[in-house]
Structures are given as C-alpha cells and as structure tokens.
Amino acid sequence: MIHNTVDYSLILNDVIRELHACPVDLLSIGDGDGESAYLEHSRQSYQRTLKDIVQLVDSLHLKPHEVRILEIGGFLGVVSSTLARIGFDVTVLDIPEFMSNMRLSKRYLHDGVATIAANLRDYLIPVQSGTLTLAIMCETLEHLNFNPLPVMAEVNRILSADGYLYLSLPNQASLVNRAKLLAGRSIHNPVTDFAEQLTKKSNMVVGIHWREYTAAELREMLDLSGFSIVSHEFFTTHHASLPARLAYALFPKLRSNQTLLARKVAAVNADFHFSDATR
Secondary structure (H helix, E strand, C coil): CHHHHCCHHHHHHHHHHHHHHCCCCCCCCCCHHHHHHHHHHHHHHHHHHHHHHHHHHHHCCCCHHHCEEEEECCCCCHHHHHHHHHCCEEEEEECHHHHCCHHHHHHHHHHCCEEEECCHHHCCCCCCCCCEEEEEEECCHHHCCCCCHHHHHHHHHHEEEEEEEEEEEEECCCHHHHHHHHCCCCCCCCCHHHHHHCCCCCCHHHCCCCCCECHHHHHHHHHHCCEEEEEEEEECCCCCCHHHHHHHHHCHHHCCEEEEEEEECCCCCCCCCCCCCCC
C-alpha cells in the first residue's frame, strides 16, 4: 500500500518549494512570480490528483514501479515529478515550446521523468500501443482549440486493455458560470486574452479555455472513445461564500471543478476524415 509507505504530500511540498526557489520560467519572459502564484493556486488540485492516483494504484494492488504513466500537458511538471519521486514510471508530454526549456528538461532528467515534445493538434501521441497503465490530463482538455475526439482515440490506443484515464478540468455548468450568464456576462476568456496570446511578453500561449465541458458532455465523449466511467467527482479550488457552500452541499454538481476516472473497455477503430476545416 503506497499510503502506508510514502507521504506524497511531503514530496509534493518539496517539488513546489524547489519551483519557488528556482522558477522554470517556461517561455523565458521573466515570469517566475506568475508561476509561483499559479503553483499556490493549484496546490489543492495537485494534492487531489495525487491522492486519487495513489488510491487507484492501491486498489489495483500494484507497486509504483509496475505502473506506467503518461501525463499529457505537464506544464511545470509538478504532478509528473512527484509521481516519479514516489517510484512510478512516468513520461510527460507537452508542447515543443515548453519542452525546449532547458530548466524544465533538467528537472525532468533529475527526477527520471521521460519527456515527449508533441502538439496534440497533430492527433498523434508517439507512444507504443497498449503499453500504458494510466494517462493523466489535468487542466488540459479545456485548452484544446481543435476537435478532441481523435486525441481521445489516441489515448485509448496507447492504454493497455485494462488501462485508465484520469481527467481534471473545470465544470462548465458550475454555479459561478450560471450566475455569470444570468448577469449577462460571458463564461469564456475575455477578448483581451486573444491579444495576450499573440504577444511575446505573455504566458497566455496556452492559457485560454477554448472549450469547457459539462458532466454529461464528458460522459458522452468518453463513451464514444471506448471508456467506462469509474468515478466522477466535483470540487472547488477556492474558499466559497456561505450561500455557495450551502448550494454545493445540496447540489454538488454546481462546484467549479470536476475529476473523472475512466477505464478502457473497448478499442476505438475510428475512421476519422480530416480536412483543413476539421483541423
């Protein structure tokens, strides 16, 4: 049991502390302070992801070195590095713009994390079919500005026959989003973020949420992609007001974020037709 042998919270704290002390500055624009703020904002989500993964592996009665993991969209590498230090066999995939950062590469090398530089819009994950135990996509799916079904098919392909997919992402049908719409406000990124994405002085290159999902939409997508839902949970990453906490207690699906664990139950033999329009 990993829970009885490893304190992953302490390892997580060490990884975050190191990133505070020596920022990655992914795009080399002097954004160490921004990255540190993001780390603290995401600490609770990291903790939740690690807990969920450890519980899954314990339930499968596997040891960490027996579990092959691919994290898709590792960003600063917190989850991948922590899992590798626990003892998992970890590979991380991210866009070439991030993977070309030597500070990040050195961190992955130090922790024994294998790396892949690839863009999911090419609909190809360079991993051998059926070789992975678990694929992780945390705060990644909502950033895809292209059709996600071929990506899900690739995830299905690289997982073993009894492999798992773990997702963590915003809840489009959250209480906050419903309140914004009732007030006539948009639930999407502001238009100014489009301009920020196209400058060399901003880290907004992948910061835009192009498409968030409701719980029902995620279930439909995973059903089409050969997965069966094992668990689907809702949580918040902020300190909610008392009225909001009461609403969440009565209606958990109004919380701002969701995690979903799915098991591969069928191979996907999709005959996708690609054109310039679909890409």
